[in-house]
Amino acid sequence: MERITWDTPLAAFPGVGPARQRALAKLGLERAGDLLTFYPRRYEDRTRSYSIAQAPVGEPVCVEAMVAQPPRLSRIRRGLDLVKTRAVDDAGALELTFFNQSYLQKTLRQGESYVFYGKIDLVGGRRAMTNPVFEPVGRQKFTGRIMPRYHLSQGLTNHLLITLAQAAVEQCADGLAETLPQAVLDAQGLPGAAEACRQVHFPTSWEALEAARSRLAFEELFYLTVGLSLLRKRREGGRGLPLNEGDGKDFQALLPFPLTGAQRRVVDECARDLCAGPPMNRLVQGDVGSGKTAIAAFCLWRAAKNGAQGAMMAPTELLAQQHYQTLKALLEPAHIAVALLTASQTAAEKKRVKTALLTGDVQVVVGTHALLSQGVDFRNLALAVVDEQHRFGVNQRSALAAKGVHPHLLVLSATPIPRTLALILYGDLDVSVLDELPPGRRPVETYLVTERYHQRLYRFMDKLIDEGRQVYVVCPAVEEAEAEEGDPTLKAVEQYAQHLAQEVFPHRRVGFVHGKMKARDKEAVMAAFAAGEVQVLVSTTVIEVGVDVPNAALMVVENADRFGLSQLHQLRGRVGRGKHQSYCVLVSNHTNPETRARLKALCATTDGFRIAEEDLKARGPGDFFGQRQHGLPQLHLADLSADMRLLAAAQRAAQDLLARDPYLQKPEHQPMWERVRQLFQENPDIFN
Numbered sequence: 008m009e010r011i012t013w014d015t016p017l018a019a020f021p022g023v024g025p026a027r028q029r030a031l032a033k034l035g036l037e038r039a040g041d042l043l044t045f046y047p048r049r050y051e052d053r054t055r056s057y058s059i060a061q062a063p064v065g066e067p068v069c070v071e072a073m074v075a076q077p078p079r080l081s082r083i084r085r086g087l088d089l090v091k092t093r094a095v096d097d098a099g100a101l102e103l104t105f106f107n108q109s110y111l112q113k114t115l116r117q118g119e120s121y122v123f124y125g126k127i128d129l130v131g132g133r134r135a136m137t138n139p140v141f142e143p144v145g146r147q148k149f150t151g152r153i154m155p156r157y158h159l160s161q162g163l164t165n166h167l168l169i170t171l172a173q174a175a176v177e178q179c180a181d182g183l184a185e186t187l188p189q190a191v192l193d194a195q196g197l198p199g200a201a202e203a204c205r206q207v208h209f210p211t212s213w214e215a216l217e218a219a220r221s222r223l224a225f226e227e228l229f230y231l232t233v234g235l236s237l238l239r240k241r242r243e244g245g246r247g248l249p250l251n252e253g254d255g256k257d258f259q260a261l262l263p264f265p266l267t268g269a270q271r272r273v274v275d276e277c278a279r280d281l282c283a284g285p286p287m288n289r290l291v292q293g294d295v296g297s298g299k300t301a302i303a304a305f306c307l308w309r310a311a312k313n314g315a316q317g318a319m320m321a322p323t324e325l326l327a328q329q330h331y332q333t334l335k336a337l338l339e340p341a342h343i344a345v346a347l348l349t350a351s352q353t354a355a356e357k358k359r360v361k362t363a364l365l366t367g368d369v370q371v372v373v374g375t376h377a378l379l380s381q382g383v384d385f386r387n388l389a390l391a392v393v394d395e396q397h398r399f400g401v402n403q404r405s406a407l408a409a410k411g412v413h414p415h416l417l418v419l420s421a422t423p424i425p426r427t428l429a430l431i432l433y434g435d436l437d438v439s440v441l442d443e444l445p446p447g448r449r450p451v452e453t454y455l456v457t458e459r460y461h462q463r464l465y466r467f468m469d470k471l472i473d474e475g476r477q478v479y480v481v482c483p484a485v486e487e488a489e490a491e492e493g494d495p496t497l498k499a500v501e502q503y504a505q506h507l508a509q510e511v512f513p514h515r516r517v518g519f520v521h522g523k524m525k526a527r528d529k530e531a532v533m534a535a536f537a538a539g540e541v542q543v544l545v546s547t548t549v550i551e552v553g554v555d556v557p558n559a560a561l562m563v564v565e566n567a568d569r570f571g572l573s574q575l576h577q578l579r580g581r582v583g584r585g586k587h588q589s590y591c592v593l594v595s596n597h598t599n600p601e602t603r604a605r606l607k608a609l610c611a612t613t614d615g616f617r618i619a620e621e622d623l624k625a626r627g628p629g630d631f632f633g634q635r636q637h638g639l640p641q642l643h644l645a646d647l648s649a650d651m652r653l654l655a656a657a658q659r660a661a662q663d664l665l666a667r668d669p670y671l672q673k674p675e676h677q678p679m680w681e682r683v684r685q686l687f688q689e690n691p692d693i694f695n
């Protein structure tokens with residue numbers, strides 16, 4: 008075949024017909040260049056060759072041996088033939104069988120030594136291998152080294168991908184542009200782009216592989232940081248509307264409670280941001296119940312006080328309604344008009360609100376993502392607030408902001424995130440932390456029990472309901488089908504709700520919600536629970552996001568081991584919002600000591616940040632970073648729990664670079680700018 012370049016279509020490679028071409032395209036592989044960044048999923052150690060007698064049975068190994076008999080071909084039936092032979096070394100014999108590879112009768116030669124790579128089985132006391140990969144000793148391409156395992160799709164073999172990748176890497180890796188500054192590579196002791204590419208596919212040693220992986224992970228983190236910094240700069244380039252009027256004391260006078268010390272501090276931070284200068288760009292992180300709504304209320308009040316408008320977006324209708332009620336009660340006495348905008352309103356209602364936003368008759372609007380729809384325009388939007396930030400993506404955040412001209416931005420999040428991760432996820436935001444709960448809250452008492460305690464637990468539930476309280480019961484699965492997979496104790500929402508309603512609490516009202524229900528039905532059940540009409544609410548984690556039902560005093564989590572600690576902590580935050588002593592009961596039959604220790608840790612602390620750190624250690628950053636909702640580019644190689652040191656280094660390097668060339672305008676930085684754009688290409692609008 009001709010020389011391969013970056014752009015050579017894979018169809019031009021030997022062995023790639025139309026069917027394989029389609030299968031490769033499914034993996035995003037169309038041109039030779041695509042193979043270079045198609046990183047192996049894992050690696051096989053084919054460095055060591057065993058003698059037949061010493062090779063471990065049952066796992067893939069390399070064995071060096073000589074073919075001792077002429078291979079025999081036998082046709083079993085149409086479409087099935089076998090080639091059989093025997094290989095030997097000093098002390099052992101290995102039976103070899105190949106299916107449907109009749110040509111091997113000629114290729115495998117008696118008296119010749121090969122390295123066979125495959126799994127050894129014991130067949131009638133003899134050692135045997137079926138369909139091994141093999142190569143003549145001394146001319147090895149696939150054995151005697153560490154080999155990659157690639158992600159495959161139907162119709163592809165790892166062997167094919169290795170062949171393709173070998174050709175592409177041999178001929179294209181040297182052409183890879185080096186986009187990291189040499190000084191950075193030297194300082195970090197990282198290999199160059201071409202070397203890293205060769206080593207990540209076909210490592211010459213485990214150390215070289217680790218160095219290559221570090222380089223590529225560093226590169227991802229570096230460009231992520233550069234991109235986020237550019238985003239932030241762009242926002243700082245504009246001027247926010249100065250919202251100078253409005254004294255904290257006057258705001259306090261509107262509230263039914265004194266602000267906590269932490270709330271006062273964060274209100275001050277926001278007040279400073281809202282004055283003349285670049286628009287506010289702030290994330291307020293605070294545990295559930297820490298009083299984030301009051302911070303939003305302050306900023307919205309400030310916008311209205313200065314003759315401008317503010318909008319607050321919440322992830323669910325019910326939450327939007329709740330905020331609407333709260334803000335209306337708070338702000339209307341100050342002669343500020345508050346409106347609600349959600350998808351379920353009638354066309355006439357929506358029209359009325361939209362008109363009032365355009366004329367400026369309404370100063371504060373609360374809504375769901377309905378706020379983002381076309382035709383929702385403001386007279387003078389100076390502030391955008393996004394509640395429960397983790398439910399929205401970066402692009403939704405900016406879509407709301409785009410409704411104004413450089414509006415101030417406030418995002419609220421109840422998901423405590425370890426600081427290092429926050430730097431990445433929210434690298435473009437300033438962060439305030441509400442680290443104090445309003446006074447008089449009694450911490451939720453948390454217990455870990457096994458399934459044996461169910462009867463006692465039910466009696467406890469009954470007693471609380473007698474006292475007028477309500478109970479949440481969270482299950483990990485929606486349907487029994489999911490539940491059947493191996494674990495007979497796994498609880499599914501619908502079935503468990505039915506069981507509780509019919510057999511345990513026939514005298515109570517039991518409702519259920521889960522993510523597969525229609526939004527309208529879901530909202531109806533949640534509303535009934537909020538109104539106290541339903542006493543036991545069985546659900547999946549859909550209730551994780553914030554409706555305030557102060558009367559709910561018990562959270563039961565079934566199969567608690569199925570959840571991350573941070574998630575359990577979020578769930579626990581659904582109770583303990585009123586004046587009643589509240590409880591959280593984690594039910595788990597898991598006996599693994601690590602799991603039990605993890606759950607015990609949750610019983611011992613209510614500090615969301617500490618829990619998040621524990622979670623990060625135990626489960627990696629998947630829970631924080633795994634979901635795509637946040638709208639940031641996906642990382643392929645960087646592992647945020649393991650690569651913290653690398654992250655810090657990448658962030659320093661990115662800062663250095665931007666200090667010298669703040670907008671990457673220098674010609675020599677053009678390739679970097681291209682990389683950043685590429686990395687963020689799933690959200691092209693965030694750079695507009």
Ligand code: ADP
Binds near residue numbers: 265299555
């Ligand atoms: P978050 O959104 O942070 O989870 P909320 O803003 O919903 O918390 O507040 C939780 C509850 O605490 C609400 O009922 C609210 O009225 C109340 N609250 C907020 N701040 C204070 C305070 N400083 N003192 C007393 N209660 C407060």
Ligand code: MG
Binds near residue numbers: 299300394553
């Ligand atoms: Mg809230």
